[in-house]
Amino acid sequence: MKIGEIAKAAGVTTSRIRFYEREGIIPAAERGPNGYRDYDTRLITLLQFIEQAQSLGFTLREISDVEIGTGEHIVSCTDALALLGKKREAIIALIAEARERKRRIEALMAELEAGRTVQPVG
The missing domain is CATH 1.10.1660.10 (Multidrug-efflux Transporter Regulator; Chain: A; Domain 2)
Structure with missing residues (x-):
């Protein structure tokens, strides 16, 4: 072909x-x-x-x-299952890392918002 x-x-x-x-x-x-x-x-x-x-x-x-x-x-199905299992574990780890980053970002945002003072206009 x-x-x-x-x-x-x-x-x-x-x-x-x-x-x-x-x-x-x-x-x-x-x-x-x-x-x-x-x-x-x-x-x-x-x-x-x-x-x-x-x-x-x-x-x-x-x-x-x-x-x-x-x-x-x-x-082979055996090889495919092993490869997919390893990839799934890697993705689970990435998701956990992303959730932890999200938690830290939200904590920092909350901290910054709590400490923000309002500046008078003019």
Whole structure:
């Protein structure tokens, strides 16, 4: 398949495919006698996996470290559950940090509002 066909089928841009290829996230496409890239249709599933993983907060480095297989599921359920569990724990920690920051900001705001004096106008 040509890059435009793969991009459309996977719901990504051609520039994103070229970027992934350049960075080694996806395998380089075979080149036909005419010099055009010829992509395997199985790449569609991989590109969709990458997009889904990124939407869940995984970095490209984390994604590229995943062992990709073949078949109906390109990542084993065991591996996927382990990765998702680690990501969930990281998000729980980020949420706790954000809540603590929010609490400190609100405390500082309250302190500043309580100490604010009203300046007469004019």
